[in-house]
Amino acid sequence: MISLTSPVETRAHRWPAGAKLAALCIATMALFALDSVAGQGAAFAVMLALYAAPGAVFLRSGVARLRMLWPFLAVIVIWHLATATPAQGAVIALRLVTAVGLANLVTMTTRLSDMVDVVRWLAAPLRRVGLNTRALELGIALVIRFTPKLAAKGAALGQAWRARSSRRPGWRIVLPFTLIALDDAEHVADALKARGGI
Structure with missing residues (x-):
């Protein structure tokens, strides 16, 4: 699910990696706080709009990565249809696609070296106590x-x-x-x- 950096240059490529990862964490927590199909649908629409903003090539490249979620989505849909809880299944399916889509969006617009720098900065307290x-x-x-x-x-x-x-x-x-x-x-x-x- 995780993409390599997109060849299509966007404004998000110039944003700090730490800010993008922090925004991803906040967005993911917000997704888990939403329990309605309408709320998850709105979040999904925002995620698609973020992909569409840089253009059709970027949108196609990003959405192509999400196609690999279909086996998980199929299991979720079948289970919730069998248990007569389709609304709950829709919430879970939309949450999964949106969360993975946002994570993929971050990796598409962030260089690997920048992400490693963020991890190194976050792990600095561990180095101070002698851990490698x-x-x-x-x-x-x-x-x-x-x-x-x-x-x-x-x-x-x-x-x-x-x-x-x-x-x-x-x-x-x-x-x-x-x-x-x-x-x-x-x-x-x-x-x-x-x-x-x-």
Whole structure:
């Protein structure tokens, strides 16, 4: 779900990373305070408007990342239809899409190095008591960097399966996807060791 920085330059690219992350935290808390479908729908509309403001290319790029939420949304909808609580399901589904969309918006308009700087600043009190925070900073950077890469590889694996079989891939691609993720992790670990580790 997390995007790399968007190639489309926006005004938000020049805003401080700390301010954007703080606004994201506040917006997420506000989403959890809203319990009505109308309120969540309004928040969803605001999120879409933020994507649309820089132009159609930015909007398409951002919304394309949200398509990966459909399995989670399907489970939510089916469960709440089965339990006869469709309004509650709509609130949860809209909250999920809006929260992930806002987080994706922040990563699309923020350089990875700026986000790591914010984490380093937040972890400063831990360094004062003697804790090494480099692992935390590196871990967050790796999650932000590799999540979209792994998602793209998973999508490519699914397409490769569909090109060779009429059946849906389902659980059958879990093992090869796991092996791909482990292989990537091993290469990253080797690269870190070659550079002195953490």
